[in-house]
Amino acid sequence: xxxxxxxxxxxxxxxxxxxxxxxxxxxxxxxxxxxxxxxxxxxxxxxxxxxxxxxxxxxxxxxxxxxxxxxxxxxxxxxxxxxxxxxxxxxxxxxxxxxxxxxxxxxxxxxxxxxxxxxxxxxxxxxxxxxxxxxxxxxxxxxxxxxxxxxxxxxxxxxxxxxxxxxxxxxxxxxxxxxxxxxxxxxxxxxxxxxxxxxxxxxxxxxxxxxxxxxxxxxxxxxxxxxxxxxxxxxxxxxxxxxxxxxxxxxxxxxxxxxxxxxxxxxxxxxxxxxxxxxxxxxxxxxxxxxxxxxxxxxxxxxxxxxxxxxxxxxxxxxxxxxxxxxxxxxxxxxxxxxxxxxxxxxxxxxxxxxxxxxxxxxxxxxxxxxxxxxxxxxxxxxxxxxxxxxxxxxxxxxxxxxxxxxxxxxxxxxxxxxxxxxxxxxxxxxxxxxxxxxxxxxxxxxxxxxxxxxxxxxxxxxxxxxxxxxxxxxxxxxx
Amino acid sequence: xxxxxxxxxxxxxxxxxxxxxxxxxxxxxxxxxxxxxxxxxxxxxxxxxxxxxxxxxxxxxxxxxxxxxxxxxxxxxxxxxxxxxxxxxxxxxxxxxxxxxxxxxxxxxxxxxxxxxxxxxxxxxxxxxxxxxxxxxxxxxxxxxxxxxxxxxxxxxxxxxxxxxxxxxxxxxxxxxxxxxxxxxxxxxxxxxxxxxxxxxxxxxxxxxxxxxxxxxxxxxxxxxxxxxxxxxxxxxxxxxxxxxxxxxxxxxxxxxxxxxxxxxxxxxxxxxxxxxxxxxxxxxxxxxxxxxxxxxxxxxxxxxxxxxxxxxxxxxxxxxxxxxxxxxxxxxxxxxxxxxxxxxxxxxxxxxxxxxxxxxxxxxxxxxxxxxxxxxxxxxxxxxxxxxxxxxxxxxxxxxxxxxxxxxxxxxxxxxxxxxxxxxxxxxxxxxxxxxxxxxxxxxxxxxx
Numbered sequence: 001x002x003x004x005x006x007x008x009x010x011x012x013x014x015x016x017x018x019x020x021x022x023x024x025x026x027x028x029x030x031x032x033x034x035x036x037x038x039x040x041x042x043x044x045x046x047x048x049x050x051x052x053x054x055x056x057x058x059x060x061x062x063x064x065x066x067x068x069x070x071x072x073x074x075x076x077x078x079x080x081x082x083x084x085x086x087x088x089x090x091x092x093x094x095x096x097x098x099x100x101x102x103x104x105x106x107x108x109x110x111x112x113x114x115x116x117x118x119x120x121x122x123x124x125x126x127x128x129x130x131x132x133x134x135x136x137x138x139x140x141x142x143x144x145x146x147x148x149x150x151x152x153x154x155x156x157x158x159x160x161x162x163x164x165x166x167x168x169x170x171x172x173x174x175x176x177x178x179x180x181x182x183x184x185x186x187x188x189x190x191x192x193x194x195x196x197x198x199x200x201x202x203x204x205x206x207x208x209x210x211x212x213x214x215x216x217x218x219x220x221x222x223x224x225x226x227x228x229x230x231x232x233x234x235x236x237x238x239x240x241x242x243x244x245x246x247x248x249x250x251x252x253x254x255x256x257x258x259x260x261x262x263x264x265x266x267x268x269x270x271x272x273x274x275x276x277x278x279x280x281x282x283x284x285x286x287x288x289x290x291x292x293x294x295x296x297x298x299x300x301x302x303x304x305x306x307x308x309x310x311x312x313x314x315x316x317x318x319x320x321x322x323x324x325x326x327x328x329x330x331x332x333x334x335x336x337x338x339x340x341x342x343x344x345x346x347x348x349x350x351x352x353x354x355x356x357x358x359x360x361x362x363x364x365x366x367x368x369x370x371x372x373x374x375x376x377x378x379x380x381x382x383x384x385x386x387x388x389x390x391x392x393x394x395x396x397x398x399x400x401x402x403x404x405x406x407x408x409x410x411x412x413x414x415x416x417x418x419x420x421x422x423x424x425x426x427x428x429x430x431x432x433x434x435x436x437x438x439x440x441x442x443x444x445x446x447x448x449x450x451x452x453x454x455x456x457x458x459x460x461x462x463x464x465x466x467x468x469x470x471x472x473x474x475x476x477x478x479x480x
Numbered sequence: 481x482x483x484x485x486x487x488x489x490x491x492x493x494x495x496x497x498x499x500x501x502x503x504x505x506x507x508x509x510x511x512x513x514x515x516x517x518x519x520x521x522x523x524x525x526x527x528x529x530x531x532x533x534x535x536x537x538x539x540x541x542x543x544x545x546x547x548x549x550x551x552x553x554x555x556x557x558x559x560x561x562x563x564x565x566x567x568x569x570x571x572x573x574x575x576x577x578x579x580x581x582x583x584x585x586x587x588x589x590x591x592x593x594x595x596x597x598x599x600x601x602x603x604x605x606x607x608x609x610x611x612x613x614x615x616x617x618x619x620x621x622x623x624x625x626x627x628x629x630x631x632x633x634x635x636x637x638x639x640x641x642x643x644x645x646x647x648x649x650x651x652x653x654x655x656x657x658x659x660x661x662x663x664x665x666x667x668x669x670x671x672x673x674x675x676x677x678x679x680x681x682x683x684x685x686x687x688x689x690x691x692x693x694x695x696x697x698x699x700x701x702x703x704x705x706x707x708x709x710x711x712x713x714x715x716x717x718x719x720x721x722x723x724x725x726x727x728x729x730x731x732x733x734x735x736x737x738x739x740x741x742x743x744x745x746x747x748x749x750x751x752x753x754x755x756x757x758x759x760x761x762x763x764x765x766x767x768x769x770x771x772x773x774x775x776x777x778x779x780x781x782x783x784x785x786x787x788x789x790x791x792x793x794x795x796x797x798x799x800x801x802x803x804x805x806x807x808x809x810x811x812x813x814x815x816x817x818x819x820x821x822x823x824x825x826x827x828x829x830x831x832x833x834x835x836x837x838x839x840x841x842x843x844x845x846x847x848x849x850x851x852x853x854x855x856x857x858x859x860x861x862x863x864x865x866x867x868x869x870x871x872x873x874x875x876x877x878x879x880x881x882x883x884x885x886x887x888x889x890x891x892x893x894x895x896x897x898x899x900x901x902x903x904x905x906x907x908x909x910x911x912x913x914x915x916x917x918x919x920x921x922x923x924x925x926x927x928x929x930x
Contacts, residue, residue: 397584
């Protein structure tokens, strides 16, 4: 077995580094492809020429269309460049609450009539808030284009914010928050945010906490909508079976009279060092057989200059799936977990960097030691040339994979608009990945990984977990 | 916020006279109509469908074996699926997945009650690598004690995550053995814990020899590739595998259910869960479209009956749905409601079964029927947007029916469903004496966190 492993390791190194192949063997006498120098990843243009159109209305509304006639369907949407990050901590959840209410009656229709109006044509309406944006997206058949635009315009311009609906929606949100606690991974996320960013909006879950949601009402939602839903804060987009002319004609008809307004603050930065010192939080769930483990601290902003270097470094660490160091160590070699992942949550302001996994309660310390050691190793021992080579190939290859559909390309373009990034960022992405140097990746590891002062959050039986980790730092035990 | 660069000219194109809706518009064409079927001498079926729009190809290998084929150790089909990533004569453990994911490809596998599916979605230059790697593990799989031990632990972690510590996982695990008391659909795909703990290298090898032969497999390729080149490579590799003489199948059939069955699961959750299931016909049955329409009327969108009744009006549930589950030997109509922490599960059950009673008692309205058909139609159109979904559809169709069902056939059957059909299937299948009900509730005395 060891012999086979050694040979295979050489083959793998060759395949990744592109060196000459080993001796031939394989079915039918042909050399298997894994022994051959890997071909370059095929790179097609992100958008076929002539398909993407940009415009802007006089009121500031950006208009983006991506024509794709292969299927008789269209996705229309409006994204506003403000989200939960712009909400004060004591009203956390207001952006998503507003989004929910926007679905519950708009224009001439109350909540049930509006739902009927959407469902009648088999359309799907989503209204949702993220940290930096609030979006309305309508999807349906292109033969219903006029109706799809009416739905979009009603939700964007004329949500009703009826008090009775506001009551219902708040009750549902509170119940949903209570239910969310049933999921160990949700508990891990919530308490991780709180441990990293106490006092800041990022310290609370995206959807808020019961104490901030309980104060929300129709008037707060109406006021949030009035401030955020402005054409100079929005991008209107469409992909699918419609032309730029279709979209622009509808845009002028429906949105040209919409007045620009002053925009609310997008949300201030969290502390630069978060947390300042190691802390361990155990969320007590005595009933769990499997504990959740998170390690987290401050990360980088969506617009950080070195985000590609940081992302390549993270691929090698724990973001690169089956090839990453964390996966190899914890799952492939030790059988400790089904999944392990690391990543940066990229927002307008720096969101957290986190590592998360789960394992049987008895093995938590073992897993934690391995995770912390791998984080230290990434700082001390930068990725090898072979690791950097595959991280770049992964990045370029998965970029193509992730942009398979026009809807996905449009999502990418809207994200650039929200974050004020250059509009050709998708076109230049692959070249920027290739141009990233080993020194930049090494620097990203040193600057953005801080295991010694990271927050460690465990969800599981405190009685068994606490003795395993007491020597790692101050331990706080909390009830969910 | 920086202004996007190409917006220097802050104007909108002048569109005087451009009539809205006067556009060419795409007709719904079924891409699968162009799929080619090739059968090698050893029985392997290969489906190829070229589409050069994006430089991506989806490769799927469907093996006609699922958890319902297991005989001694439950969970073996799934455990074995994991072992397929643990190395072969020329490839080290995990290296298969590493080689694909290092090129940005998506590589994974899943097991159902009927099938085990391995897939790679890659940029097209990697297809030769995918074919050689898939052939390597089918031809030269190496199952050792050491790799089985470590992967067994991984699967046990997966089981803890998906089932043992998950409220919905626990409900599923209680519901299926109520519905099927005899048929192998009764046990969980991931298997019972004790079986996973005890499965042996020898049992994995026997399983492999019994089911992983070319005449029990199908390969589907969809996307940017040259069929002649890919077929030649597949012929050279997979074409050389020896077929099996006979594929063993479990003979057990489910006897008719002659009374309601109930189970209670105690689990420390804030939000109780109500689940119910009824026997329904297997995939391909003429009643399926009517059952799909019924699912949509009950569950899809905020104007659906269950949302309106349980979530919106009574404010007793956070979610409520009823949907038809399609499998090869038998189907089920499954219903779930997430009960609000401040509500009563008894009340939710009452409201839920009142809605079931209503679809039995009276035909759905014309507008509900038309709406449901539209929703199903849009769903079909959406399923055609990505190569992976198209590959899954044609592979599943061919593996189940020996042909690829045209989209039009499905559309016509959906359009033909009448309100009477919906009432008839509700009366035929959703009968009280043949339902199974599971309630997940907190244990009677113990509080979580004490």
